[in-house]
Amino acid sequence: MYRSILKLYYACTAPIAIYFILNSKTIHPAYKLSFFRKFSLGFKMFLNKFRIPTGTSYKSHLAMGLKILETPPEIVGDVVECGSWRGGSSANLSMICKLTNRKLLIFDSFEGLPASEDADRQGVYNEGDFCGSLEDVKANIERYGEIECCEFVKGWFNETLPNLNTPVLLAFLDVDLELSLETCVRYIWPNLIEKGYIFIDEYVGLDYCAIFWSEEYWRRYFDRTPPGLMGAGVGLPLGEYYIGPWEEKENHPLQHPNAGAYTRKDFSGSWIHFPESEQANS
Numbered sequence: 001m002y003r004s005i006l007k008l009y010y011a012c013t014a015p016i017a018i019y020f021i022l023n024s025k026t027i028h029p030a031y032k033l034s035f036f037r038k039f040s041l042g043f044k045m046f047l048n049k050f051r052i053p054t055g056t057s058y059k060s061h062l063a064m065g066l067k068i069l070e071t072p073p074e075i076v077g078d079v080v081e082c083g084s085w086r087g088g089s090s091a092n093l094s095m096i097c098k099l100t101n102r103k104l105l106i107f108d109s110f111e112g113l114p115a116s117e118d119a120d121r122q123g124v125y126n127e128g129d130f131c132g133s134l135e136d137v138k139a140n141i142e143r144y145g146e147i148e149c150c151e152f153v154k155g156w157f158n159e160t161l162p163n164l165n166t167p168v169l170l171a172f173l174d175v176d177l178e179l180s181l182e183t184c185v186r187y188i189w190p191n192l193i194e195k196g197y198i199f200i201d202e203y204v205g206l207d208y209c210a211i212f213w214s215e216e217y218w219r220r221y222f223d224r225t226p227p228g229l230m231g232a233g234v235g236l237p238l239g240e241y242y243i244g245p246w247e248e249k250e251n252h253p254l255q256h257p258n259a260g261a262y263t264r265k266d267f268s269g270s271w272i273h274f275p276e277s278e279q280a281n282s
Ligand SMILES: C[S@@+](CC[C@H](N)C(=O)[O-])C[C@H]1O[C@@H](n2cnc3c(N)ncnc32)[C@H](O)[C@@H]1O
Pocket: 053, 054, 055, 056, 082, 083, 084, 085, 086, 087, 088, 089, 090, 107, 108, 109, 110, 111, 112, 113, 114, 129, 130, 131, 132, 155, 156, 157, 158, 174, 175, 176, 177, 180
């Protein structure tokens, strides 16, 4: 019953979500996104959720779309997706890329998840989970997205991402495992443009989100403060009823996280006040 209520809620609120998320004063005029085109784009993205088995919400795809549409066309940068499964999020991102004349680089093993290691606290996945073959992903994008702007990079992230050497406007990392996330961040961050974005999916996992807040990680690998994460723990507030934490979700069957979280290269989320040492120094 709860599933049906949720489905009804998402169907009824789709026009409102599309209108609210894509309502922006800074979508670049070059993309000629009239009210009607915005709605038709959002509706196609919503429908793709039912056409292709997809691990993420069309609302998070719309949120990424918004950031790409707000970026002027003269700012150079590709869109990168790490983790495509059957190509649901790729199809939606490809439509945004077509509209904005950008390339979508899709990185995946196309063999599913690697074996998780002890250091990976997500721990609930098996090797090979979320396997979508390259042929399957291509067929889904051909049918429901825009294949001509896509490039596919098959292989394990630690073997393929070190070769990434083009400027990146936005990267979507939907990779489930902490170690996969770390590999993606380490190799993509240096390629991100000045105000480039990283969106993630596993935003309900506080340990997972912690990479974006870890002062030690960012000092050690990038010599800077952590960038922080918008939406850590519960996701972006895109018309959702979700309070968290994830471990208690069974207690609130109508609360469902359905958003995303992101950071940007110029963001900083660091703490500088340590009263005892400030007093000692004064
Ligand atoms: C949850 S699925 C992606 C779901 C997809 N974004 C969607 O919205 O439907 C996770 C994907 O990450 C890929 N993946 C995870 N870790 C990887 C790694 N280290 N190397 C290559 N692919 C990896 C898996 O093959 C899988 O396709």
